[in-house]
Amino acid sequence: MTRESLRIASDWLNGAGLRPTRQRIALAELLVGDGKHRHVTAESLFEAAREAGAAVSLATVYNTLRAFCAAGVLQEITVDGSKSYFDTNTHDHPHFYWEDEGRLSDAPADELEIARLPQAPEGVEVASVDVVIRLRRKS
Structure with a gap:
């Protein structure tokens, strides 16, 4: 990741009033570091974090995604009654x-x-x- 993606991720967390822990910064950088919107599952984000060398557990990914949703910076979309996707675009669409x-x-x-x-x-x-x-x- 780049210095710019780290800044974007940190600003995103700070703007939501979230404490920038190491795990939150790593996941936020994967979600918004390039400035683009994306849809992820907890599993796909966990895999991306592993590939990027971030030391986070799947439970941490789930807890962090829930915290991001509660802070209003992610939107959860449930498909098939049980599969959840998380969207960085929180506007109604x-x-x-x-x-x-x-x-x-x-x-x-x-x-x-x-x-x-x-x-x-x-x-x-x-x-x-x-x-x-x-x-x-x-x-």
Whole structure:
């Protein structure tokens, strides 16, 4: 990693009010160090960390991703009821889930139209709407 990617990662953590531990900096650098948005699973981030020589456990990766979500710098997208992806782009936007590849990518937000939502039950409000469009190659 570069001095610039380290600065970007540190600024990202500081901006979220997160203490920049060695593990958090290493994972943040992999997530945002190049300034690009990405979608990762805990397992794919763990593997990238191992390849980069970072000494982190899978449990640490999971805990760190949860802390990043709680701080508002990552968005968790659940697919298939149990598989979670983590997105560095926290703005509301739809996603494509590529079933054949097990991959998540951004879908064009400007092409999505939601005309109306059902009324929320009394005493609660809609917190967010997640749109995941599942794709499969034609046979």
